[in-house]
Amino acid sequence: MGMEEEYAWVIDFLPGGRSDQRAGEPIAQLLGEHFFTLFEVSVKPGKTLTFGQRIYIGPAEREEVERIRKRLTYDELTGTARTELSNCLGKILHYREAEFMSFFNKAGPLSVRLHQLELINGIGKRHLLQILEARETKPFENFADLHARLPLMPDPAQLLVNRILEEMQGKVQHYLFVRPPARNE
Secondary structure: OOOOOOOOEEEEOOOOOOOOOOOOOOOOEEEEEEOOOOEEEEEOOOOOOOOEEEEEEOOOOOOOEEEEEEEHHHOOOHHHHHHHHHHHHHHHHHHHHHHHHHHHOOOOEEOOOEHHHHHHHOOOOOHHHHHHHHHOOOOOOOHHHHHHOOOOOHHHHHHHHHHHHHHOOOOOOOOOOOOOOOOOO
16 A cells, blocks of 8 residues: 555564563564664574664565564664664665655645744754755755755754654654554554
């Protein structure tokens, strides 16, 4: 239905499984690349995953993943996964940089009083106006171009990481980047 993840990034690998499991099968916690969905998966026997590794989790034959156990909430992540999450988000943002620059280049108003860009902490009215004016002249090419043209604005990639983390934790009304939490899951 268009909301499936094909690739994910490893944010924790537990070769002996969780301490509360009897079987002790190897599991991993993953961050989906497109909708930032959090997963817990069973890892195929004999496979070792590394932090920040990009792996295939789509419907075809998977090399590392035996099965997807469940979709996770932010609160269900291990401490290690939470620590690794920001780093992995940064990698994904740079991996998909063109898509996120498209957001900065095309974001529009949500209402008469609120623009999509203002939903990102660190972008207030002044930065909003500067972004709109700068993108009229020439679309932003990448994060470095955006930062060079608006040097007083905080690092745009880090602003997006912070926004995505807020969305993952369910602390927002509007979801820009993260697959909204499922009901009764």
